[in-house]
Amino acid sequence: MNRFDLLNKVQNILKDNLVICNIGLPSQELYKISDQPNFFYMLGSMGLSSSIGLGLALSQNKHVISIDGDGSVLMNMNTLATIGNRAPSNYTLLIIDNGSYGSTGDQRTFTDEKTCLKDVALGAGCKNVVECSGEETVNELNKAIDDKDNSYVIISKINSGNVKTDPIPLNPITIRDRFRKFIGKVKYL
């Protein structure tokens, strides 16, 4: 199973939640599968999917899923400490861990060598940390969303590999405005 297969499998869960999706191929593949107003596609700021989702979860009550990658978490590893200490129960961090920098040509990341993100997350103070296969991810995501008392970090171990996609054709303000409108706190549009 690669990232595109996994996103296909979880798309029905994503549709019912606020989703922050990582820059590059994760966003492009998600857009190709199904474009929704409640999907915030990152067009820059690699590493910050987890952080954007955390700020959003702290600011309103709907459930937030940050879709992140192993390369991006390695770039902003302090985020796991902030999540461990501050994440509210409406927050789930889904790390798609394929051991490679998919958007830049599948160079290996350190999770394909010695680094274990589950151990890092636990050490950083995250309580509910699950490492699972791609197949198990649907089930684990559902459990995380159903648990109204705890936030979760799910590390989905899959194979590297990408499908052919195009850049996201939406402009950033469109992504921003339809997302904020979906949350229901802004009246414009």
Next chain:
Amino acid sequence: MKISKKIIDNLKKGGVDFYLSVPCKLLANMIDILENDKDVYYSAVPREEEGMGICAGAYLGNKFPCIMMQNTGIGNSVNAIVSLLQLYQMPVVFLISYRGTPGEPVGAQGGMAKITEDILQTLRIPMLHCSSEKELDKISIFSKHGKVVESPVAILCDFNLMKDDK
């Protein structure tokens, strides 16, 4: 405490209701005030760039965020400012303790101080430079301005203004 209280009062008057900080000695009193303020959200964060991401999410959730940091934090955050906050036109207030300005005892802070305003200018971020108590009165309208033009804005508080705020 008087200066710090005035800054927070003005930020709140400007609508700011979500605060993060990467600590600085000069921000300590403001952090104390915010930790005891039940009306707004406050948390420390380990790194400024991460804070920019959290502020972006808070804005999406309809908060008006502020990140408090030393001027060195701008250096840590340039890409996040440009390719997140400015790309999606997200208003965030940067409340910056301007280390390395006259009165600063640590010489090594001078390096970032020399280029801080140049970086902000290059990024086209509106600046409010506070060197005296009188200028703090402009903070609320300046913050509102950031919200109106949907842009990050930077408030720089000089070392000498903050150092005796016991």
